[in-house]
Amino acid sequence: MTNQIVLPDVEALAARVADGAKVAVFKDGAVPMDLGRALVRKGVRGLHVVTVPTSGLLADMLIGAGCVATIETSGVTMSEFGQAPCFGRAVKSSSLKIMDATCPAVYTGLQAAEKGVPFIPMRGLIGSDILANRPDFKTIDNPYDADGGDDPIVAIPAIRPDVSLIHAPLADAFGNVWIGRQAELKIMAHASAESLITCERLYEGNLLEDPHLAPAVIPSMYVGGIAVAERGGWPLGLTGEYDDDPDAILAYIQAAATPEGFQDWLAEHVFGSGAADARVPAQAAE
Amino acid sequence: MTNQIVLPDVEALAARVADGAKVAVFKDGAVPMDLGRALVRKGVRGLHVVTVPTSGLLADMLIGAGCVATIETSGVTMSEFGQAPCFGRAVKSSSLKIMDATCPAVYTGLQAAEKGVPFIPMRGLIGSDILANRPDFKTIDNPYDADGGDDPIVAIPAIRPDVSLIHAPLADAFGNVWIGRQAELKIMAHASAESLITCERLYEGNLLEDPHLAPAVIPSMYVGGIAVAERGGWPLGLTGEYDDDPDAILAYIQAAATPEGFQDWLAEHVFGSGAADARVPAQAAE
């Protein structure tokens, strides 16, 4: 029971993501770029990507590679590096269905899924074009309005990803994952049917037995598979481990400014020599 | 800014709890018994105690000492040691208003307060006498019912304590508190206007700077005051630090079987020699 959860490589993890899956990814500091590259190699199609609550390079790369049918997001941005090139192109060309959200609505929807309730109410949103373009968001009357008058409040429906993709510092052979300070990853994992984890290294022993590490552990119950991916966030950083590689991020943005440049980038960094060590065929991964 | 948050003793903390305050206490493993004894000495009256989601010795002692007007609880029990004696007497004599709840409703109400929303819906409860006796719980129609039919769901109103009382292993001079694995304490702290903390010992430096401790820290923003109380949970245990003292708990239950016995217990363990080292007058505590 303890060992089958640790898979040989990211290709074996990627094999668990089906075409059309609803996939949650975190905004930063825990982004599994190696696993993203494996998804591109696998050629997954039709993903519904939920960004928690925003995304950058990972979402942009998956969109550029044609993996994504729908994106549910509060923002796709390369932050200080600028706009996300493939995302911008896909929106303009109508090749991507976009469900614009606002950050706390994404968290709230995941929290509703976590609790197994159909919705959780949220303040704000009323009068925005976000709400106007989200027919899946319903506005109800607050039953606790003190004045007994009308007090509309938006009921955010549960967001239930099929899978959440997480890069973490540590995982153990029992299937437990140490996430550090990013408490939102727990919400993602709880809300998703399963989580696929890449980690920098395996922890010897049981993470739940260390009283200092245990509070920030996603327990194995929520974990579908783990693979070691050293510097698996590159070129993004991993909180507490290593920083962004700004030159590599800038190189991506410059390359992805055109569809051709993006294909060249994929050829080098996903299919090519830049990713050689990760290129194990999915079959061999079983 | 760094030092005024650490107060000289539990009496100074107790001084911040006003008569009639809504006070949240945790079920086990983090129960500030020393602070509870200080509240009894101070003679606080009319508390509305919210047990998160249950309580034992602390609630029973405060009830026996006449500090409590209302208890909102999913259970008051000495667990394997038996029924809570003062609680049982107070219910029978109508000297205590009781608001019976169910554990997840308490958590849900605190989570609504944490988010600043008026309510969060919860499954269950319908058809129970808990719901029948909680006019403050309203049942609404699930707006996301797939069949479009009626699907009643209980909207649990936010629970907003004035103060939560927590005993923790560590706190620092910046006002940060390390709680270990009891993640529910964060919900309590976020939901309450402020938290009063006793801790086993002060941590040198800033808890938020330790990457292993930071994930389980209640940040100073939620903390109203801290006092060191070594073995401050006695006779209850503190998770990861020390166990319950079963003999002392049994002695309490036997003494509290009668009102007179309970008064003797108070005289010895709260006002008397058994608590001598904590008996600093509140005035001197400023």
Place this chain on the structure above:
Amino acid sequence: MSGYRSEELLISVISRLLADCGHIAVGVSSPIPGSAALLTQATSDRPVRVSVIGAETPEFRTDGGVDLFDSAGQGRIDAFFLSGGQIDGEANINLVGIGDYPEMKVRWSGSFGSAHLYFMVPKVILFREEHTTRTMVDKVDFISAPGWSPDNVHRPGGPYGLVTNLCLFMFDRPNRRFRLESLHPGVTLEEVQDNTGFNFEIPEVVPETQAPDQAKLELLRSTVAQKIADPYPKFAERVWGVKAAA
């Protein structure tokens, strides 16, 4: 009733009700249900997760109290155990007290998580050793959690069986009543009828509750006894003379 202890019989009965469960959660102070869950784990041919509320052992831990209820809300828990100071013929349970609410003659601790878990966990096993007209009543004085709900109420879970020191009842959800499934060795139908305050269905033939076989007893006395000693050391020592590992 020779060859095994009464606890071993109850554990074995409960364990059989847990077949096909992948995740069994156990409440506080529930050593017999906990042992039954571990016996199921030891005999199942697929992985079975056992969570014990409040346990310190990593293997048994949930991700906190909120996580337990949330997991149940999501349908991630297949079986749970509830008890009652009173249980009635419609499987309503009362954990609050006896008499008129709120100033009851006898006040118990409270409803804990029952009003949620009884709705959300598919197989809720009711377990109450004391089987008397005091515990098995016609109508509970306070419904901590109802045994059934109207059709429009979202309720994926509910009562499955009721295990006492006299017999096993199964709950017939469509007909909202208990059916006597088996009598524990040495117990007569009359004894059950005399000690039960509610009406229940009696099949033409009521079999004897199956006693644990030698293989199960060996598992109980080795693997299960060792494991249960961690959350419940006193129980393991009393029943099997086993001490928890240091």
Place this chain on the structure above:
Amino acid sequence: MSGYRSEELLISVISRLLADCGHIAVGVSSPIPGSAALLTQATSDRPVRVSVIGAETPEFRTDGGVDLFDSAGQGRIDAFFLSGGQIDGEANINLVGIGDYPEMKVRWSGSFGSAHLYFMVPKVILFREEHTTRTMVDKVDFISAPGWSPDNVHRPGGPYGLVTNLCLFMFDRPNRRFRLESLHPGVTLEEVQDNTGFNFEIPEVVPETQAPDQAKLELLRSTVAQKIADPYPKFAERVWGVKAAA
């Protein structure tokens, strides 16, 4: 405009709007608002907490992203900053793009937390350096968050002021329009009018924006520069030549 940098003027203007705030939160990539918050902290006679989203420094950290929005929902945050690719005369902001939604001519990143924070934080300061008819428009193409709400909508927060590289507007909530509060040194009323796509109230006398005095400049160049170098090292180095502590 000698004696101080344009960034220092903007920081000083924003800081004056933050008087009386006990907890100021700052979003990602907001070095000027962040510096203004720190200047407020350095000059206030009571404790001021400054939270910077995504910051690593303990002092600036929130308890995670959810906690930030939850804190705002509870009213624990007194001031926040928002911007907009477009801002219109009713203080509606657009962070989504230009053209017809959803296939917009220009697509920006998205609305982030604006549709919640703009409602819940009492003093929201709009900050956009570029002041042109492209950014200050009559009507935004997409309302990420509206500048005002009908009376029945729960809205303890909303727009307070709008700071650009030309001037300071204050938002008149009852009348749902901006009022020109002051012109930055060297800027004329005509210049603001020519570069603003919306109508706004013009008082009879429009004062010049107060420049930072020597004491404030010294604070900025010492305390504030040192502190802001932690979340925003590039900014601190560019404006003040200060490097972050190792």
